[in-house]
Amino acid sequence: MAEVQHTATSTQPIESIWEFVKEIDNWAPMVTGYQEHEKQNENDSTWVLKGDLGSVTRTLKFKVHVTEWAGPERVTFELEGINELMTGKGVFSMSGAGDGDGDGLSEITPPARPGFFARLRDAIVRFFVYKVMGRHESRPPEDRQTSAEPGAVRSELRFSLEISPGGPMGPMINAMVKPALVVAAEDLARDIVARVEAEA
Amino acid sequence: MSSRIPARWDLEVDVVAVGSGLGSITAALAAHDGGKRVVILDKAPRLGGLCAYGGGEVFVPNSRYMAKIGKQDSDEAARRYFAFLSGGFNEPGLTEKLLATYREAVEYTADQAGVRWEAVDGLDDYYYPDAPGSATGRYLAVEPFDGSQLGDWQSKTWASSPHFPPATHKEMYAWGGLANITKWDYELLGQRVAEDQRTFGPGMMGYFVKAAVVDRKIEAHVGTAVRELITDDDGRVVGVRAEKDGKDFFVRGASGVVLGVGGYDHNKKMAMMHEEAHDWNSATQPYFHGDHLVMGAEIGADTASVPTYNLAMFYGYNIPGEEHDGAPIFRSSWECGCPHAIWVNEAGERFTDESFYKDYQPRVRQWNGRTQTQDNVPPFLIFDTNYRERYPLGSFMPGMDIPEELAVKADTPRELAEKLGIDADGFEKTLARFNEGARDGRDPEFDAGHFSWSNRLAGDPSYPNPNVGVVEKPPFYGVKLSPVGVGINSHGLRTNADAQVLHVRGHAIPGLYAVGISAALLDLGNGYQSGTSNMRAITWGYVAGRHLGGR
Numbered sequence A: 001m002a003e004v005q006h007t008a009t010s011t012q013p014i015e016s017i018w019e020f021v022k023e024i025d026n027w028a029p030m031v032t033g034y035q036e037h038e039k040q041n042e043n044d045s046t047w048v049l050k051g052d053l054g055s056v057t058r059t060l061k062f063k064v065h066v067t068e069w070a071g072p073e074r075v076t077f078e079l080e081g082i083n084e085l086m087t088g089k090g091v092f093s094m095s096g097a098g099d100g101d102g103d104g105l106s107e108i109t110p111p112a113r114p115g116f117f118a119r120l121r122d123a124i125v126r127f128f129v130y131k132v133m134g135r136h137e138s139r140p141p142e143d144r145q146t147s148a149e150p151g152a153v154r155s156e157l158r159f160s161l162e163i164s165p166g167g168p169m170g171p172m173i174n175a176m177v178k179p180a181l182v183v184a185a186e187d188l189a190r191d192i193v194a195r196v197e198a199e200a
Numbered sequence B: 001m002s003s004r005i006p007a008r009w010d011l012e013v014d015v016v017a018v019g020s021g022l023g024s025i026t027a028a029l030a031a032h033d034g035g036k037r038v039v040i041l042d043k044a045p046r047l048g049g050l051c052a053y054g055g056g057e058v059f060v061p062n063s064r065y066m067a068k069i070g071k072q073d074s075d076e077a078a079r080r081y082f083a084f085l086s087g088g089f090n091e092p093g094l095t096e097k098l099l100a101t102y103r104e105a106v107e108y109t110a111d112q113a114g115v116r117w118e119a120v121d122g123l124d125d126y127y128y129p130d131a132p133g134s135a136t137g138r139y140l141a142v143e144p145f146d147g148s149q150l151g152d153w154q155s156k157t158w159a160s161s162p163h164f165p166p167a168t169h170k171e172m173y174a175w176g177g178l179a180n181i182t183k184w185d186y187e188l189l190g191q192r193v194a195e196d197q198r199t200f201g202p203g204m205m206g207y208f209v210k211a212a213v214v215d216r217k218i219e220a221h222v223g224t225a226v227r228e229l230i231t232d233d234d235g236r237v238v239g240v241r242a243e244k245d246g247k248d249f250f251v252r253g254a255s256g257v258v259l260g261v262g263g264y265d266h267n268k269k270m271a272m273m274h275e276e277a278h279d280w281n282s283a284t285q286p287y288f289h290g291d292h293l294v295m296g297a298e299i300g301a302d303t304a305s306v307p308t309y310n311l312a313m314f315y316g317y318n319i320p321g322e323e324h325d326g327a328p329i330f331r332s333s334w335e336c337g338c339p340h341a342i343w344v345n346e347a348g349e350r351f352t353d354e355s356f357y358k359d360y361q362p363r364v365r366q367w368n369g370r371t372q373t374q375d376n377v378p379p380f381l382i383f384d385t386n387y388r389e390r391y392p393l394g395s396f397m398p399g400m401d402i403p404e405e406l407a408v409k410a411d412t413p414r415e416l417a418e419k420l421g422i423d424a425d426g427f428e429k430t431l432a433r434f435n436e437g438a439r440d441g442r443d444p445e446f447d448a449g450h451f452s453w454s455n456r457l458a459g460d461p462s463y464p465n466p467n468v469g470v471v472e473k474p475p476f477y478g479v480k481l482s483p484v485g486v487g488i489n490s491h492g493l494r495t496n497a498d499a500q501v502l503h504v505r506g507h508a509i510p511g512l513y514a515v516g517i518s519a520a521l522l523d524l525g526n527g528y529q530s531g532t533s534n535m536r537a538i539t540w541g542y543v544a545g546r547h548l549g550g551r
């Protein structure tokens, strides 16, 4: 199982973040490697992404089922691979400034801060991911947090994702997808906040 | 002459090593150790070349590593084996030099560059024991390489190959070989990925890149494509024009330039012409365009070729949606070496020992002079549910649905044949005949499973004949295969025994060297087998680097 989490803080109120997040179409194209998605109903959608696995790029098709719309604080969902053996779940948690802890938002335990080596690996794969996605620049160093100016913070968006590749090669695939997921989680949380701020 | 000396060089060194596969990097190391200032330029965004995508097997007869695993060998036996492999299509002077130098070159990489080689116990020569001078234990591979030793270069090397998980040969055999790939120790392999422990080609190139850019601090530029050779008024190659970040980048190599840019797998037109194929795809990264042939032609370099039909042209497929650096990646189909799988042509007939690619390569290309057709193109991979229950197709593990774009599925052989567009009567007869022998682990028609190399590499050791099993359990599956190059091409620049490129008039072009696949395979002749390509890349790189260093 690969778990990642990224928190981005915003100068906008929690309601603005919720307004944006509750409509999948708003942020779907911000998902790293996004190709297309199709909504079957409010809770169910199918997605196609391109993602890096070691030195190759694979096209991943999967189903997303939203298990809880608990606005403005939380959206939880589950994933199931269509063309790859994979399951997963994720949460968008939104909180107002200062009440980020102990709010019961994170159904997924945040992973311990990884050691230096893991961070280095993440940075390597970040390079690969940006290459594949046509973004040749690498981003600032990884800190698993994207912050607005401290005084201006009014809300926080935390995106958590947990993926369990299945099949006999699961443990290896797991190690291969993890660094790309780290980047994906960071991008999504950061980009959502950036868009909400820009539209404010 | 198309070349021009620029008013100003962007970088001035003694030796420009173009490409960062084994050939160029070994030349860079040897030239550096001979006192030369060297730069390495590679078109790809990462160092290591195709060598870092491959199996990393290096064929070195009578090495000290063989002795360590208790295997006997002799130079005389090696000589006889290379003569057998060449089929008489080699150039004796080049073969002599190769045989006289490969051990020294490989030992240099171990002793001076820190490459940790070991002999692969139990991996036989392709034609062992039939061929004169053949032996077992001649293959070398590296011990796992720790990617973190590369420092800043860690992210700018090929850390993994899509063709090989990060296991060692020893582990692969202990875990039952490729056929048993679903039961390998993926906890361990996951750990290797997480810790960037590299094996096979990525591991091998880790050592070479480290020796060059970390230990020797040789300057290297990725994303830098060399476009033109620059000659002086006497026709001497004195530098290159490269392109970096969309701009010209002129690099002077006062002593010379080494071209080790591989072949032309991603120049479809060139590949189809030279390899005499109607279509061409590749397992390589998309950076091989035959630039050596173009740049060489501009200054009168001669080319040479070995017969196309015996080279490493595989057949395989692209898993829908699978790419590398924006180009579809093709996988060669090793599935046909497993039990319960065969190949047939459009007539529904088998035509080869599918488990031994040296047998299928010439047969698949066979030309029918009466009908003006290649009767075995395209081949179709056929397997049954016995196969599907045990072995994967590419990344599709047993139990997973295979997408229809990749494999056709049917309940009966007749229905499968109809769906694939092959002759149903012929196919049914073929299956009946094949299954009759396969029931006893035999293949009277094509003798699949004859070579121990095929048994070990693709076969299932739990079978009496590791490469043969009945194809009879529905549903049945069929995959139409396409030609897949692995970067080992028939045409290259003609070189001499100092690795210098020859002019069409016969003399050596001063300052120009070609190594690896960029140099025509006249040293081997008709004799490619796995490991000889890497071995000759190291050897000619060593020869070029020493020649440039004045030795």
Ligand SMILES: Cc1cc2nc3c(=O)[nH]c(=O)nc-3n(C[C@H](O)[C@H](O)[C@H](O)COP(=O)(O)OP(=O)(O)OC[C@H]3O[C@@H](n4cnc5c(N)ncnc54)[C@H](O)[C@@H]3O)c2cc1C
Pocket: B018, B019, B020, B021, B022, B023, B024, B041, B042, B043, B044, B047, B048, B049, B050, B051, B052, B053, B054, B055, B056, B057, B058, B059, B163, B224, B225, B226, B227, B260, B261, B262, B263, B283, B284, B287, B288, B289, B291, B485, B486, B487, B488, B515, B516, B517, B518, B530, B531, B532, B533, B534, B535, B537
């Ligand atoms: C799946 C697979 C498995 C293999 N396994 C083995 C094996 O076990 N043993 C073996 O002996 N062989 C194997 N091979 C073949 C082997 O990898 C090649 O023969 C070998 O890579 C040749 O090395 P080279 O020195 O010619 O350079 P390459 O490794 O081909 O590198 C050439 C480099 O030149 C660069 N380049 C190209 N054009 C330019 C330009 N214009 N300017 C700058 N740079 C340029 C490329 O980006 C590349 O990095 C395998 C191949 C494949 C695909």
